[in-house]
Amino acid sequence: MADAESLIALNGIERTFYLGDSQVHALRNVNLTIxxxxxxxxxxxxxxxxxxxxxxxGLLDRPDAGTYQLExxxxxxxxxxxxxxxRSERIGFIxxxxxxxxxxxxxxxxxxxxxxxGMPAAERTKRVEQxxxxxxxMDRAQHRPNELSGGQRQRVAIARATVQRxxxxxxxxxxxxxxxxxxxxxVRLLEALNAQxxxxxxxxHDHALGARARRQIRMEDGGILSDxxxxxxxxx
Amino acid sequence: xxxxxxxxxxSDAATGNPLRTSLLILAMxxxxxxxxxxxxxxxxxxxxxxxxxxxxxxxxxIVLPGRSETRxxxxxxxxxxxxxxxxxxxxxxxxxxVGVERISPILVATTEVNASGKLREAxxxxxxxxxxxxxxxxxxxxxxxxxxxxxxxxxEVVLGAAIRREIFGTENPLGKTVRVGDRRLRVIGxxxxxxxxxxxxxxxxxxxxxATAQAMLNTxxxxxxxxxxxxxxxxxxxxxxxxxxxxxxxxGEEDVTVITQDAVLKTFDKILNVxxxxxxxxxxxxxxxxxxxVMNVMLVSVTQRTAEIGLLKALGATSASVRHLxxxxxxxxxxxxxxxxxxxxxxxxxxxxxxxxTFPAYPPLWAVLAGLGTALVSGLIFGVMPxxxxxxxxxxxxxxxx
Numbered sequence: 001m002a003d004a005e006s007l008i009a010l011n012g013i014e015r016t017f018y019l020g021d022s023q024v025h026a027l028r029n030v031n032l033t034i035x036x037x038x039x040x041x042x043x044x045x046x047x048x049x050x051x052x053x054x055x056x057x058g059l060l061d062r063p064d065a066g067t068y069q070l071e072x073x074x075x076x077x078x079x080x081x082x083x084x085x086x087r088s089e090r091i092g093f094i095x096x097x098x099x100x101x102x103x104x105x106x107x108x109x110x111x112x113x114x115x116x117x118g119m120p121a122a123e124r125t126k127r128v129e130q131x132x133x134x135x136x137x138m139d140r141a142q143h144r145p146n147e148l149s150g151g152q153r154q155r156v157a158i159a160r161a162t163v164q165r166x167x168x169x170x171x172x173x174x175x176x177x178x179x180x181x182x183x184x185x186x187v188r189l190l191e192a193l194n195a196q197x198x199x200x201x202x203x204x205h206d207h208a209l210g211a212r213a214r215r216q217i218r219m220e221d222g223g224i225l226s227d228x229x230x231x232x233x234x235x236x
Numbered sequence: 237x238x239x240x241x242x243x244x245x246x247s248d249a250a251t252g253n254p255l256r257t258s259l260l261i262l263a264m265x266x267x268x269x270x271x272x273x274x275x276x277x278x279x280x281x282x283x284x285x286x287x288x289x290x291x292x293x294x295x296x297x298i299v300l301p302g303r304s305e306t307r308x309x310x311x312x313x314x315x316x317x318x319x320x321x322x323x324x325x326x327x328x329x330x331x332x333x334v335g336v337e338r339i340s341p342i343l344v345a346t347t348e349v350n351a352s353g354k355l356r357e358a359x360x361x362x363x364x365x366x367x368x369x370x371x372x373x374x375x376x377x378x379x380x381x382x383x384x385x386x387x388x389x390x391x392e393v394v395l396g397a398a399i400r401r402e403i404f405g406t407e408n409p410l411g412k413t414v415r416v417g418d419r420r421l422r423v424i425g426x427x428x429x430x431x432x433x434x435x436x437x438x439x440x441x442x443x444x445x446x447a448t449a450q451a452m453l454n455t456x457x458x459x460x461x462x463x464x465x466x467x468x469x470x471x472x473x474x475x476x477x478x479x480x481x482x483x484x485x486x487x488g489e490e491d492v493t494v495i496t497q498d499a500v501l502k503t504f505d506k507i508l509n510v511x512x513x514x515x516x517x518x519x520x521x522x523x524x525x526x527x528x529x530v531m532n533v534m535l536v537s538v539t540q541r542t543a544e545i546g547l548l549k550a551l552g553a554t555s556a557s558v559r560h561l562x563x564x565x566x567x568x569x570x571x572x573x574x575x576x577x578x579x580x581x582x583x584x585x586x587x588x589x590x591x592x593x594t595f596p597a598y599p600p601l602w603a604v605l606a607g608l609g610t611a612l613v614s615g616l617i618f619g620v621m622p623x624x625x626x627x628x629x630x631x632x633x634x635x636x637x638x
Binding site for chain 2: 055058061084085087088089093099101103104113115116117118120160164
């Protein structure tokens with residue numbers, strides 16, 4: 001069913017939450033195929049299930065039913081530790097509130113995924129150095145998050161998410177806590193990464209931001225309402 | 237995650253909140269310091285008592301007049317039990333027993349010493365020439381009592397160091413006469429300073445031949461007889477022979493008490509060891525309290541760091557990694573507290589020794605190790621629950637906290 005090209009293949013995904021007595025169908029029978037290098041915006045009102053979808057793709061959540069194949073491999077049945085390994089190597093997260101560890105320097109924050117993966121210190125230093133250079137953070141390496149501007153914080157977060165060179169980058173309202181100008185900067189950074197071939201999935205309320213993606217998925221009540229891909233020539 | 241990185245991350249997390257960390261270390265260190273100081277006190281008391289008894293001499297069997305009654309009052313005692321006194325003849329007889337190296341009869345009284353216009357109260361000790369060997373004491377000047385017949389008392393005296401100093405100052409006392417009670421005695425020697433034994437110092441003694449002392453006090457009894465066995469192994473046999481001999485000499489009545497220094501030492505050793513253990517147990521309660529505190533603080537820390545834990549998971553940390561991070565942090569905090577506590581404990585013991593130099597308040601090694609071990613174990617045990625809670629956190633909920 002999933003061809004070799006597809007990076008992510010969701011099949012009949014269901015996810016239900018129980019809040020007291022009431023059931024909330026966060027996702028109902030979601031089928032979705034995403035190819036390598038796509039730039040996708042997931043939009044929809046609050047409670048439409050878009051964040052749940054993102055968590056599911058990021059292996060932070062498990063579906064109640066359905067299958068999820070990442071790079072042709074069924075990851076829904078993996079043991080938690082194996083899922084952690086997949087998260088570590090194939091998935092990068094970017095959060096609205098950055099989620100930097102406040103007591104660690106920018107460099108140490110970027111190093112964190114490598115440390116958690118058990119990479120030797122010498123190689124970590126090299127990779128972090130490179131990331132700092134790529135994201136223009138060399139002069140901010142030893143600063144703690146509270147000494148950085150919002151834009152710099154999100155750049156550190158993006159550097160951290162991509163330092164393991166993941167296959168897919170998941171961004172949850174990446175510009176939500178930023179002003180227009182820095183938000184624009186961050187989006188351009190993400191789009192540049194996408195241009196280099198990294199699959200980018202952005203969840204957002206912001207229509208202007210969503211409109212920049214080649215493929216736009218609208219969600220409502222846990223289902224996919226529309227899934228529109230712009231023709232490549234339309235992109236300017 | 238590499239072990240060294242786990243330690244670094246955990247110690248960063250600990251130092252990231254200095255107030256919390258220092259309070260926790262303080263609590264743990266007080267617990268450990270309490271164990272160290274209290275056991276130092278208990279063990280110091282044991283050493284002090286054991287040392288005092290050892291100072292009496294080695295391989296000693298001590299004979300006391302009278303039977304120490306452990307059976308309560310017996311009407312028969314009213315009629316029959318008039319303890320005979322220990323006499324010089326008893327002492328001479330004991331010297332002939334197999335396995336006896338030396339004996340030393342002892343008679344003690346308080347008296348006054350008077351010389352060059354100075355009067356001073358002093359302890360009179362009547363004994364024989366072997367006393368200095370039995371009690372392992374040293375002379376500073378001159379010689380000890382003349383060897384010879386126990387019944388013959390020369391008019392000579394050996395002074396304690398303090399008496400000599402106070403009466404003669406820096407003058408050489410040898411050959412001078414002092415007046416003790418109603419007798420004039422010639423000074424033949426001076427004991428060296430700092431002799432100890434049975435809780436009294438030898439610095440204030442006047443040692444005279446036992447017959448002289450008996451004549452001065454107008455008595456023919458003895459206070460004690462010290463019997464030195466040839467070797468440690470023979471102490472038991474010598475004790476039995478001494479008892480048998482004296483019973484025979486006292487017309488078949490067992491009216492003396494024979495104790496061995498060994499037995500006394502062992503008893504005190506045992507009692508004081510139990511005391512030390514008891515005190516250590518009480519101190520250990522404060523360690524347990526500190527352990528519970530570690531757990532509380534770590535639980536609060538898990539709650540405060542929910543977002544961080546969620547992030548770690550999103551970045552690919554396994555549950556085990558997260559659990560290890562929190563365990564290591566708890567153990568590091570406990571261990572640091574323990575090390576600080578041991579340092580505090582040693583400091584406290586040193587201060588104690590400074591104020592009471594005769595009291596050997598050294599913390600025993602077992603207590604230090606036990607303190608360290610208990611801190612480590614309580615860190616581990618009380619770290620488990622917070623660490624598990626952290627590992628089980630749902631990353632989505634953890635991350636959604638802003």
